[in-house]
Amino acid sequence: MSHYPQIRIGVKVVVKEQFTGTVKFFGATHFATGKWVGVALNDDCGKNNGSVHGKAYFRAKQRHGIFVRPTSIRVLSLQDILEDRLQRALKEVTDVLSHYNKHRISFSDRTNTLVDNFIEQLKKNDAYFNAHMHTNTLFVVTDGMSPSSAPTRTLDTDTDDVY
Numbered sequence: 001m002s003h004y005p006q007i008r009i010g011v012k013v014v015v016k017e018q019f020t021g022t023v024k025f026f027g028a029t030h031f032a033t034g035k036w037v038g039v040a041l042n043d044d045c046g047k048n049n050g051s052v053h054g055k056a057y058f059r060a061k062q063r064h065g066i067f068v069r070p071t072s073i074r075v076l077s078l079q080d081i082l083e084d085r086l087q088r089a090l091k092e093v094t095d096v097l098s099h100y101n102k103h104r105i106s107f108s109d110r111t112n113t114l115v116d117n118f119i120e121q122l123k124k125n126d127a128y129f130n131a132h133m134h135t136n137t138l139f140v141v142t143d144g145m146s147p148s149s150a151p152t153r154t155l156d157t158d159t160d161d162v163y
Contacts, residue, residue, distance in 0.1 A: 003070075004026075004035070004070045006075045007023060007026050007037060007070055007073070007075065008023065008026070009023055009024065009025070009026065010022060010023065011023050011075050011076075012075070012076040012080070012081050012084075013037075013039060013073040013074060013075055013076060014073065014074050014076060014080070015039055015041065015066060015068055015072060015073055016068070016072050016073075017074070019041050019042065019043055019045055020041070020042050020076065020084050021039040021040050021041035021042055021064075021066075022039065022040050023037055023038070023039055023073075024038045024039065024040045024050060024057075024058035024059075024060065024065075025037070025038030025050070025057040025058045025067075026038070026070075029052065029055075029057065029067065029163075030052075030053070030055055031052045031053055031055075031067075031163055032163065034069070035069070035070055036067045036068070036069065036070075036163070037067065037068055037069070037070055037072075037073055038050060038057050038058045038065065038066075038067050039065070039066050039067075039068065039073065040058065040059075040060035040061075040064055040065055041060070041064045041065070041066060042064075042084075042088075043064070044061070044062075044063040044064055045063065046060070046063050046064050046065045046066035047063070047065070047066050047067075047162065047163060048060075048062075048063075048065040048066065048067075048163070049061060049062045049063075049064065049065045050065040051065070052067065052163050066162060066163070067162065067163040068161060068162055068163075069161045072161060072162075090119070093118060093119065
């Protein structure tokens with residue numbers, strides 16, 4: 001029986017409390033002893049594409065794959081998954097708004113209303129999670145911050161517990 005029953009292929013996880021992804025491999029490898037978790041990350045902050053030293057363990061886009069020890073991941077709850085999806089949707093909206101603002105393209109009044117309603121719904125969802133789930137959420141909604149001015153996060157992959 002596994003010491004990590006919650007780690008299964010296909011579950012959503014957060015790696016080192018920084019980036020989310022999906023478990024694609026769990027087991028022994030040829031590159032190091034012990035159990036390893038292969039994760040396809042949602043962002044391009046990994047070290048590989050699911051292959052290490054020419055051996056493929058799973059498939060991922062280049063720089064989207066990473067191998068970590070089981071203690072370096074946390075299986076995401078349904079709430080975490082929903083928050084991550086909402087945060088990604090908000091980033092997409094923010095990116096579009098930034099593009100339109102950069103090129104001085106104006107929205108129609110109806111489009112502005114739709115975007116405002118969408119952002120307001122995201123804020124309500126965030127407030128709901130804070131009030132009913134008794135946890136801190138991943139959301140940070142700020143006025144006037146464009147994606148280019150947001151802090152960039154990177155995953156420290158220069159350690160012995162990451163391949």
